[in-house]
Amino acid sequence: MGMRVAIVTESFLPSLNGVTNSVLRVLDTLAAEGHDAIVIAPTAPSGRHNGFRVIRTPAIPFMQFPVGIPNLSLQATLAEYKPDVIHVASPFLLGGQAIAAANRLGIPTVAIYQTDIAGYLQRYGMQFARPLVDKMVAAIHSPATLNLAPTPESAAYLVKLGVPRVAIWGRGVDLDLFHPHRRAARLSKIGISVGQRAPGSITSAEPLTIGFVGRLAPEKQVHKMKTLFGIPNTRFIVVGDGPERRRLEADFAGHPVTFMGALRGNDLAEAYASLDVFVHFGTEETFGQTIQEAQATGLPVVAPASGGPRFLIEHGTSGYLADPGDPASFVNYVTRLAEDAPLRSRMGVSARRSVLNKSWEANNALLLEHLSHACRFTSLRT
Template sequence: MVTFGRARTLNLTGGGLVSLRVAIVTESFLPALNGVTNSVLRVLDSIASHGHEAMIISPTYTERWYQGVEHFRAPAMPFKQFAVGLPHPSLTANIAQFRPDVVHVASPFWLGGQAIAAAARLGVPSVAVYQTDVSGYLARYNMQFARAAVDRMIAAIHAPATVTLAPTPASASYLTKLGVKNVDVWGRGVDLELFHPDRRSSPEVRASRQLIAGDKRVVGFIGRLAAEKQVNQFDALMDLPDTHFVIVGDGPERANLEARFAGKPVTFLGSLRGEDLANAYAMLDVFVHFGAEETFGQTIQEAQATGLPVVAPASGGPLFLIQPGVNGYLGEAHRPQTFRPFVHDLLTDDGLRARMGEDARRSVRLKSWDANNAILLQHYERVVAAAKPVGMRERQSV
């Protein structure tokens, strides 16, 4: 069954909030920069700020410690541009040694599936966070023949989880149709201070914009430059008059895209983080995302927080984030020509663009990372409270 709404705040000790030990097993972590990594980093921040303890298991990070949190590296194999974590006997031992109250599994596949199963054997509740549309990616890589098998695998991976958190009602419904039980909806937060409309009027941003685009309007994309993002579909917008395009990010498709758009009014800025990333958003007039396999769309939220109208496909996460005609528009997935009229209208109507930009910011105003992750921590408390106390460590009030 799918449940919606916020988890209940529980008092496990009768005397206040509790200090929890959280084992995080993630299919992606630093140095990879993507939605899974970003979400895990924010969760770690919240765990620390609330006085909880964590450990990390991932296939990508090479260091033993991350900001005081112990890390264990899992074996991995390359697939396309990804490092796919592999099951390993040490995973169960590492989890057991940490003695967690709850196991958080980010975007579980092979590695995460083992972690969920291990948690069940150890009698520890698990929270599985569904973040990657693996089944959808198979179509992108011409592997549709494996889709049914992957759907069965996803169902089997999530079956032992105490609760599965999906980013949108649509993805929750997908999991429920696969037979996954105890599915709830938990979205993603956004840094409302870093990504802010006021940044667009800063002298630094204005100077950068003038240097890159002169007096032209600026349309852009920010994200990983991989095939599933369909950045090549910006072809459909290249004939818009007095328009410059900015593409921010890196990935396996960057060289192909740079060659494709050579001689066109396109600037590639590479991978950016922090203030530089926020300034890149602030240079834009309109944010466009063509990728049709997004389970959520974190960059869409960051654009909205910056006060930008967004044009994206009527597929996946954008359906949850964009209200057509209010804070952006939805084009037809895989039909980039349907995006062009929307982008044209936004570029040529200053009032429309300003109104939608204000509504875009308004649509995320309650989605700070603190507020978002408070809901996650409540999920932790709920599953821990419902778990059998046998074998669990004694918890201390904080």
């Protein structure tokens, strides 16, 4: 028998980010498995998605994000829908209210920790508020029936705050959409075979393409890409949009950088396929979904040895974990990959292999188990 799942999310379409992407994939799984759902979110392009009803809540801007605010209708909406369980994605003000309302209604909740709010505050020069934010995170997550964190590090953070009932649930990746065959097809169009670039050389006619995919916001630290511009015979691609785009375009002017804007679906997959090396500079990533997408495409990744990337990249095998405090570390690792085509190929194969057990189907099958477990746990307590 199918479950009735209310998804309360702090981010939804048209916003494109890790929270939105994860929610969309959860909805795909619920539809495929015959479950029913509603979505409650601060933004929504229409009243339905994938056949499910979408309810838009009042919102205010906060740190360049639309943030859902508590409202009187939320508990009434949940009571009317009568969900078996509430999936709360990256809970903040709206999610916190949903968890509190669910407890009053006797409905189990699964809270998904996805955003390092405390880290973002430091990035935005508001580190003085960290103790208050830590208390707020604990207050939001502690009443949930079950809390899911994407990595052991983020799970440990919640436990340190005193949050009970914490388990690990990562993120999946579309292994069919993001695939090395797209890269082979792209190279064949320009007359290059995969692995054809001369080893030990970065002077081939076709420049090496280095790229980043993600939201263009301060916490992603994309401005650090500029340190790589001195590597010979390279060009750069930036995929994504956000408040930093204009500043980055001005800062990168005069360099071989193409800004492609926000992409989805096949266009996004083709963008990954146009790369030889994927780079990521953000040090506050709780996970790093675009890293997995690059790995599925068969790309070596260079990212900071901080946060989520440490649990996705096997240093020296599927990519490199650079010292986040040393710009030369990124330059050295990317140069090493630029100069050694066989190394790029080996790491690309290892990168793809590292995510073969992380399909969205497998990932969300585990989520459904967690949702069912939350329902059983609540029934045992009542």
